[in-house]
Amino acid sequence: MLDFFTIFSKGGIVLWCFQGAGVTESFTGPVNALIRSVILQERSGNNSFNHEALSLKYKLDNEFELIFVVGFQKILTLTYVDKFIDDVQLHFRDRYKNELEQKGALKLLNNSFEFQDDFMMLLREAEESSKARSPAHMRSFKESEKSQKTVKSMIETKGGDKGKEQGGKKNKNTKKEGECTIFLSFHCCDIFSFYHSKSPKPQKPKEKQMRVWDMGGSSTKNLDYSDSRNGEHSLNDMFWRKCVQLCLFLSSKKGGAFGGMFGMLKGLVGSKSLSQDDMEPVLEKMRDHLIAKNVAADIASQLCDSVAKKLEGKVMGTFTTVASTVKQALQDSLVQILQPKRRVDILRDVMEAQSQRRPFVITFCGVNGVGKSTNLAKISYWLIENGFTVLIAACDTFRAGAVEQLRTHQRRLNSLHPPEQHGGRPVVQLYEKGYGKDAAGIAMEAIAYARNQAFDVVLVDTAGRMQDNAPLMTALAKLIAVNMPDLVLFVGEALVGNEAVDQLVKFNQALADHSMSDKPRLIDGIVLTKFDTIDDKVGAAISMTYITGQPIVFVGTGQTYNDLRSLNARAVVSALMKA
Numbered sequence: 019m020l021d022f023f024t025i026f027s028k029g030g031i032v033l034w035c036f037q038g039a040g041v042t043e044s045f046t047g048p049v050n051a052l053i054r055s056v057i058l059q060e061r062s063g064n065n066s067f068n069h070e071a072l073s074l075k076y077k078l079d080n081e082f083e084l085i086f087v088v089g090f091q092k093i094l095t096l097t098y099v100d101k102f103i104d105d106v107q108l109h110f111r112d113r114y115k116n117e118l119e120q121k122g123a124l125k126l127l128n129n130s131f132e133f134q135d136d137f138m139m140l141l142r143e144a145e146e147s148s149k150a151r152s153p154a155h156m157r158s159f160k161e162s163e164k165s166q167k168t169v170k171s172m173i174e175t176k177g178g179d180k181g182k183e184q185g186g187k188k189n190k191n192t193k194k195e196g197e198c199t200i201f202l203s204f205h206c207c208d209i210f211s212f213y214h215s216k217s218p219k220p221q222k223p224k225e226k227q228m229r230v231w232d233m234g235g236s237s238t239k240n241l242d243y244s245d246s247r248n249g250e251h252s253l254n255d256m257f258w259r260k261c262v263q264l265c266l267f268l269s270s271k272k273g274g275a276f277g278g279m280f281g282m283l284k285g286l287v288g289s290k291s292l293s294q295d296d297m298e299p300v301l302e303k304m305r306d307h308l309i310a311k312n313v314a315a316d317i318a319s320q321l322c323d324s325v326a327k328k329l330e331g332k333v334m335g336t337f338t339t340v341a342s343t344v345k346q347a348l349q350d351s352l353v354q355i356l357q358p359k360r361r362v363d364i365l366r367d368v369m370e371a372q373s374q375r376r377p378f379v380i381t382f383c384g385v386n387g388v389g390k391s392t393n394l395a396k397i398s399y400w401l402i403e404n405g406f407t408v409l410i411a412a413c414d415t416f417r418a419g420a421v422e423q424l425r426t427h428q429r430r431l432n433s434l435h436p437p438e439q440h441g442g443r444p445v446v447q448l449y450e451k452g453y454g455k456d457a458a459g460i461a462m463e464a465i466a467y468a469r470n471q472a473f474d475v476v477l478v479d480t481a482g483r484m485q486d487n488a489p490l491m492t493a494l495a496k497l498i499a500v501n502m503p504d505l506v507l508f509v510g511e512a513l514v515g516n517e518a519v520d521q522l523v524k525f526n527q528a529l530a531d532h533s534m535s536d537k538p539r540l541i542d543g544i545v546l547t548k549f550d551t552i553d554d555k556v557g558a559a560i561s562m563t564y565i566t567g568q569p570i571v572f573v574g575t576g577q578t579y580n581d582l583r584s585l586n587a588r589a590v591v592s593a594l595m596k597a
Contacts, residue, residue: 019096019145021072021089023137024049025110028083033114034133048072048089057085059355059567061324065100068092077103080332081291082111102144109136292329292340300344301326311594312557314516317564325351349595355564356587362543362571365404367504368474377409377468379476379501381461382545383494384509385521386482389547389574391420393509394477395427397545397572399579402435402445406474411464412450413457413497416481416490421450424479431579447473457481458497465501478503485524494525495532498539507571508541510562512549518561526566541566546585547574554593559585 022045024035037045048069056067056076067074073092078085086107090096110133159165301322308318325347334343364380371378380397382390391414398408410428414420428448435445449464461478468476480497483490498506508525510518522541530538544562552558559570570585 019090019094020141021045021091023086023088023106025084025086025106025133028085033084034110036134036137045089048074049087052076052087055567061320061564064323065327075099075103077107078327078330079107079111080329082114084111084114086110096148098144098148102140105140105144106137109133109140292332292334292343294326294330296340297326297329297344300341304344304348307597308557308560308594310555312514312552312555312561313594314519314557314561314565316516316519317561321348321351321560321564345595349591352560352591352594353587355560356570356585356590360569362505362569364401364505364571368401368406371504372474375469377465377473377476378505379465379478379503380505380507381478381480381498381501381503382507382509383480383525383541384482385484388482388509388511390482390509391423391427391479392577393545393547393572393574393582394479395424395431396574396579396582398427398431398446398477399434400582401475402431407440407443407472408446409464409468409471409473409476410446410448411461411476411478412448413460413464414479414481415451415453415455415457415460418453420479420481421448421452424448424450434579457493458500461497461501485521485528491524491528492532495529498529499533499535502539506539506542507545508543508562508566509545509547510558512546512552512556512558512573514558516561518558519565522562522565541568543568543571545572545574546570549573549583550575550581554596556590556593559590560594 020036020038021041022035022037024032024045026032026049035045051069052067052074055061065076067076071092072089073094074087074089076085076087084107086103088099088103090099113133113136304325305318305322308321309315313321325344328351329344329347332343334340364378368378382394384390394410398410401408410424412421412424425448428446431446432444437444449460449467451460451463457480464478465476467473478497478501480494481490483494485491506529508522510521514521526540529540533539544566546559546562549556563570573583573585575581575583
């Protein structure tokens with residue numbers, strides 16, 4: 019039933035693997051896809067992953083830095099897999115811990131890890147328990163509780179009101195217990211402050227009596243401090259005795275927790291395995307903080323779930339709080355997300371296209387008013403500064419003034435780099451056919467013209483369109499499918515929050531639906547505009563990168579041609595985490 023099961027460390031060392039009978043294909047491809055797309059991209063909030071015909075389930079063991087992965091055919095419904103992978107984890111980690119203590123890490127890696135018998139036993143037990151679990155028998159009406167009810171039992175009686183009153187009393191008692199816990203925490207701090215205020219002054223020989231509350235009840239005791247040394251020891255013993263009594267009292271309460279000073283000390287001391295309950299309050303605050311910084315709500319929840327999976331079971335360091343541990347893990351995850359899984363080096367790719375004697379084609383797409391034409395002009399200026407010639411294809415044949423805007427940019431760029439300095443040839447030219455024409459045809463003609471005239475780069479400007487406009491989305495998909503540009507850049511605003519997710523998902527979906535290829539061209543990178551207007555609310559960068567898995571190639575930071583920057587991931591995360 020299972021295709022494979024593998025256990026490996028987070029460092030990439032395969033400790034043990036199993037391959038099902040009759041399975042000939044290697045499981046390296048699916049596991050590598052899981053590592054690239056999920057684990058390295060901090061998307062481990064969900065414990066399942068699909069790769070072609072296979073469905074993969076995985077579990078992280080953060081204490082021993084291990085990853086357990088099981089793969090089976092997607093068409094199968096295996097209800098026992100989740101429990102099975104938990105059982106394998108518990109058995110394997112015990113064996114792994116013992117082997118490490120007995121042999122050491124080097125000997126353990128050099129020798130094969132014997133786990134086959136235990137694995138097969140657990141697999142048989144899981145499969146047998148799944149078969150033994152028969153479907154629930156449907157009860158007849160006479161067997162149901164509803165058939166036993168009479169008209170008399172449906173009439174409200176005073177007993178129901180009485181039960182309500184008892185429920186109310188229960189709530190009052192709960193409140194009193196809470197008040198008692200708060201009072202005891204406050205009282206212990208009172209003893210603590212009294213101890214420190216009195217213990218440095220033992221030299222005064224005056225007899226002084228003080229009334230201190232007894233932890234056992236409401237009565238008071240008289241404490242004599244006539245002898246300074248004895249008084250100091252008795253007070254010291256009394257203080258720690260009362261502290262122990264308070265700890266025992268609070269820990270015996272149902273659902274109680276250490277409050278005040280003890281809660282602080284408990285949070286500071288290390289050697290504690292993190293649980294979901296420990297992290298939940300901190301993650302809730304982090305989630306709200308990310309949403310306030312313009313991260314889409316769904317993305318913020320997925321990020322926090324991923325961090326929880328990453329930290330669950332991990333042992334905290336000494337004098338490390340849960341809040342600081344969670345915050346650091348979230349910060350590392352955000353940096354990992356913003357750092358691209360593949361490098362987009364436009365200059366290198368343009369030079370490679372030059373060696374093949376063809377132009378490098380970049381297509382810009384996005385919604386209305388985000389600054390596609392303006393940032394296209396900025397990228398033109400950047401390419402010219404690096405010694406390349408540019409042809410701008412005016413494929414926005416819908417918006418009034420679009421061609422004139424590009425012509426103005428062409429004129430200004432040529433004035434900054436006069437043709438006389440480049441052998442009498444303009445470094446920027448505009449290819450346009452007016453309005454109302456087919457955008458895909460204009461792009462095709464522009465690419466052919468650039469090849470004949472030996473232009474280095476073709477920048478294709480497209481009309482702005484909302485992601486819900488089906489005809490315009492179909493036209494964009496046709497333009498990309500027909501011309502197959504080298505790079506498809508999505509231009510988006512840094513001001514958007516949840517809208518960024520909807521835009522990117524629907525743009526990618528439209529490109530996939532209307533493509534004529536088995537492997538459709540989707541968005542390759544992002545240009546984030548108006549980054550200078552958002553202060554520290556940089557969450558759109560996280561949302562866009564997380565939803566597409568593609569890098570932010572450029573960031574627009576102003577109105578001039580020089581205001582184009584590459585993204586500094588650590589600076590963005592620092593601004594995002596700032597309170």
